[in-house]
Amino acid sequence: MTYQMKIPSCLYGGEGCIDQIKEIIAKEKAQKVLVFTDKGIQNTGLLDILLGNLEEAKVTYRVFDDLKPEPAYQDVEVVMEEVHSCDGDLIVAMGGGSVMDAAKLCSVLKDADYTIRDLLKDPSLARKQRKTVMIPTTCGTGSEATCNAIVAVPEEQSKKGIVNDDMIPDYVILDGVTIAKLPKQIVAATGVDALAHAVECFTSKKATPFSDTYALASAKLIFANIREAYRNPDNMEAKNRMMLGAFYGGVAITGSGTTAVHALSYPLGGKYHIAHGVSNAILFAHVMEFNKEACEERLELLCDAIAPEICHKSRSEKAQYLIDQIADIVKLTDIPTNLEEFGVKMEDLDFLVEAGSQQQRLLVNNCKELSLEDIRNIYLKVLK
Ligand SMILES: NC(=O)c1ccc[n+]([C@@H]2O[C@H](COP(=O)([O-])OP(=O)(O)OC[C@H]3O[C@@H](n4cnc5c(N)ncnc54)[C@H](O)[C@@H]3O)[C@@H](O)[C@H]2O)c1
Ligand SMILES: [Zn+2]
Known part of the structure; x- marks a missing residue:
């Protein structure tokens, strides 16, 4: 290659x-x-x-x-x-x-x-x-x-x-x-967007040794600093590290590509005007849960980088730990975890499935193919 x-x-x-x-x-x-x-x-x-x-x-x-x-x-x-x-x-x-x-x-x-x-x-x-x-x-x-x-x-x-x-x-x-003075909800939403870039690019079918280096560096910086940057706006060290992490995540995109989180997020931004970081955050853990079996080894590598203290655990446990950490960050930073407050209703499901499935530029990068049924099931998880 x-x-x-x-x-x-x-x-x-x-x-x-x-x-x-x-x-x-x-x-x-x-x-x-x-x-x-x-x-x-x-x-x-x-x-x-x-x-x-x-x-x-x-x-x-x-x-x-x-x-x-x-x-x-x-x-x-x-x-x-x-x-x-x-x-x-x-x-x-x-x-x-x-x-x-x-x-x-x-x-x-x-x-x-x-x-x-x-x-x-x-x-x-x-x-x-x-x-x-x-x-x-x-x-x-x-x-x-x-x-x-x-x-x-x-x-x-x-x-x-x-x-x-x-x-x-x-x-x-x-x-x-x-x-330094970025409102904390924007720190959270954009920080999770950067994390999604890192994790998606690392598990993407297009990942390369170049993109892996930046995706790993990005994931390490964001996982280690996002909670602190959110909780304590005056911690400039955490802010500077978030800045670097976001940049490395962007570099990873140019070498690899984002996947189904971003693909399914686009109709949520395009039709319901949900902020990019927020719509990604809502879908992130659910898509990774769906992808888990196809990218367990990659999730394990990410877990080894961010949580070496649990290196004795099994591959599957480490992959799950990483996904749980993503869900935990979204919850801890008070980002909504479903679409309820954005006025998206069950009647919108058919539109979402159709529009999400059109995002082939990114869906082809996903480590596991998504059928229309799979896309429907993921959206169902975030509709209340
Ligand atoms: N080109 C790419 O590679 C790429 C990757 C991911 C997302 N995007 C796109 O980027 C856009 C989202 O960008 P974003 O998440 O950075 O948010 P944004 O640029 O839309 O800004 C969100 C809000 O934050 C405010 N803001 C920005 N910086 C501030 C600061 N320091 N202090 C106070 N307020 C501030 C802005 O005025 C705005 O109201 C979407 O359109 C998304 O699709 C592009
Ligand atoms: Zn993004």
Whole structure:
């Protein structure tokens, strides 16, 4: 087997590294920066740190902050109309996955002769038009490491990933300061999303030695720090480790791929607007329980990495321990464990099964094939 993986070319890490944006600007000889962010981040004061640095670097900039969380592709089109009418030689995204994905799309759409609708039909058209700098402010999606951009497609009541190597970010700044004041429910939901990336990529049919290294490192960091990062928002050590864990999870996605948790989660985001991390968290342990028999050895390896103290137990016990830990984290961080509060009803089951089964891009990676009946049974477990 041969394998390959794309990673961003230049990484900055550690508290305070956000100031290195000046170095990037100098290196790129940038004159005008296009800054992507959203209103939620504006209110935290984080944007002021970034803009202060841009002013010190003596570049002009334009801020686009009209992005909605979990945007539909039409929302990105609206922003692109403004972006097209504006100069700019470097794109800087400061935000969660929603902002970073929109910025990555902008990096291939600006001045291009194809549109986002064309990319939804044929992602291979994308060509990088501007370099990008990603500054994540949640600890989950790992979008700062991936070639993916996910958008909602309202006509299909689901979400779709546009994936192209040209969307790999050029620079990544991982500064724990950006999640110091992240609301704890978002720490929890995005942290579980990162954990899902690690576990799904490690058990994926597409896993390779490259992706395994990052998936394992990610799982270790997130398992060890998510409870503390949730309970004690001032623990910066835990926050910095979550930041790294989320990034490694993203790298694992580019070398491997997520599986049935993410696949079945997309209709929940697309139709019911459940936050990405939350819909994954609701499904996570149930899908792994379904997968267990097909990936017991891999779950054992993960368990050995996160809980060496139980290395004497049997393979099956260790696999179960790992799944129980996932369920425990979801419960402990107060993420909903079923779909009740989101207004999803038993009558929605047929829609969910049909829409979930359409997510073949990810379902083909799952270590065990899912029949329509299997998909139905998994959704049934989270419907009340
Ligand atoms: N490209 C990829 O590889 C990839 C992978 C997984 C998920 N995604 C996508 O990413 C999106 C979800 O991203 P997300 O989970 O990071 O959340 P998000 O970007 O949607 O942000 C959620 C909310 O948190 C707020 N927020 C962000 N950072 C904050 C901070 N530091 N302080 C206070 N508030 C803050 C935002 O304003 C927003 O209201 C989904 O669309 C999902 O499909 C992409
Ligand atoms: Zn995810």
